[in-house]
Amino acid sequence: MWVRRIKPVVFAACLVPLGLLLWLGFTGGLTANPIEDITHRTGDWTLRFLLIALAITPLRRLTGWNGLAQLRRMLGLFAFFYVILHVSTYLVLDFFFAWDLIFDDIVERRYITAGFTGFVLLIPLAVTSTQRMIRRLGGARWRRLHRLVHGAAVAGVVHFYWLVKADVREPLIYAAILAVLLGVRVWFRFAKKSTRVVAQTNPADDVAADVGSVG
Amino acid sequence: MLIKQAPDIRSSEITDERVYRNRRQFIQAASGAAMGAVAGATVLGQYHGALAAQEAIPNLRQSPLSTDDEQNSYEDITTYNNFYEFGTDKGDPARYADDLTTTPWSVRVEGEMNTPAVDMDIDDLLRPHTLEERIYRLRCVEAWSMVVPWVGFPLGDLIKRFEPTSKAKFVKFTTLLRPEEFRGQRSRVLQWPYVEALRMDEAMHPLAIIAVGMYGKTLLNQQGPPLRLVVPWKYGFKSIKSIVKIEFVEDQPRNSWNISAPNEYGFYSNVNPEVSHPRWTQATERRIGTFFRIRTQVFNGYADQVASLYDGMDLARNF
DSSP: HHHHHHHHHHHHTTTHHHHHHHHHHTTSOOOHHHHHHHHHHHHHHHHHHHHHHHHHHHHHHOOOOGGGGHHHHHHHHHHHHHHEEEHHIIIIITTTTTTHHHHHHHHOOOHHHHHHHHHHHHHHHHHHTTTHHHHHHHHHHHHHHTTTHHHHHHHHHHHHHHHOOOOHHHHHHHHHHHHHHHHHHHHHHHHHEEEETSSSSOHEEEEEEHHHHHH | OOOOOOSSHHHHHOHHHHHHHHHHHHHHHHHHHHHHHHHHHHHHHBBBBBOTTBOOOOOOOTTTTTSOOOOEEEHHHHSSOOOOOSSSSTTHHTTGGOOOOOOOOEEEESSSSOOEEEEEEEHHTTTTTEEEEEEEEEOTSSSEEEEEEEEEEEHHHHHHTTTTTTTOOOEEEEOOOOOTTTTGGSSSTTSSSSSEEEEHHHSSSOOOOOEEEEEEEEEEEEEGOOOEEETTTTTTGGGSSEEEEEEESOOOOOOOHHHHOOOOOOSSSSSSSTTOOOOOOOSSSEETSSSSEEOOOOGGHHHHHHGGGTTTTTTTTOO
């Protein structure tokens, strides 16, 4: 199966942003304020991987390449990988465990509140990403739980939008892409309803495909 | 019927404006350097005309108002800048600095003053002033800070020459508007041109300076040449760059960031760890080049000198 063959390539590609970060770090290319630069870069890649992961299902439906679903979990986990780097940079490098200041930040600064919410929403998804957890929860429940990713993506984009001082163009690009990705899901749902009688679709389809890739 | 004929060659085709400006800049820089070499030998520390970019300013007077804090590197100060006229990324000002031409340069001075309104050439504006080094802390509203060895002179000395009247309650500054060279001005990220203002007593305070250089050299294009404000007890955005207009006005002007987000940026914008900002904790800051955050000081550590300006004022309301 072609997806199985390209999976290692995609995996390596997902590590390129980290490699670039390390390279720039060792060559002094992370500006005069490296901690801020690392925070921004890891944040950017979290959002990008979330959007890429969210693009898999629409792409699969549009192209009929069901194998794509086998990449989805890996891409989602890379989003989580980059958000862990992002949050650790903030907690350790930026505030060095000054919990009083961090707590104030989360409560008082709405962009941190939004970002932190998005991060928290991703935790159960990462925890339940294993084969065993999918089986334990059952396809339908697992799918329902993993709809949290939509909330996490919205929270992430809002976090970015509220963070910028004046130039909202970049956050708006992310917002537009996310709107399309969520929009097609709504559209698929309506389309599915109207054609249900003709072609019944299995609600656990995505899970089944994903399980198949590893199992 | 008379049909107006377009000239064969449009004047803009003869010499591109940029080329013209650059040519002038080159000629002035060359002559300035030559003049400077002669004048510098005689009038030490005195401004001596048409400073070219990165020209060394000789024999600067040291100031007792300088801080002992360790200075940031030339590299850090000139590559990490907020100058939205060039773009919103901190690297944009250094990246696109070459786009800007700063010669010729004149400053319009007008408003509530006894001397007539004037368009003053930069040389005439700066000539009477003795330049000195002022090593100041610079605290950005984004919770980072630097220590910069500015070269400049007290803003108050400049203001006095124009004899502002008793109606002059505020001094308003305007940055050059030139979207052909300032690519950031081609998008409406902020309202252009950038404007800032100080209350007259703030402007007359000896700590407020007009800077023309840094690290003993003239300012680089990313630093707001040929002249900019430096007000060390206020957040960095108050220190307006590349000034083309100074006005003495009666009513409190609105500054660009206040127009952009009035709930976040006030008129005074004094450094204050007690007054929280929706985006950044102002309790601490990161000194560029160091790892651990440090506590931010009231008025950026200049409270002894400037706190009396705000006696009886509610600084949380007048943020």
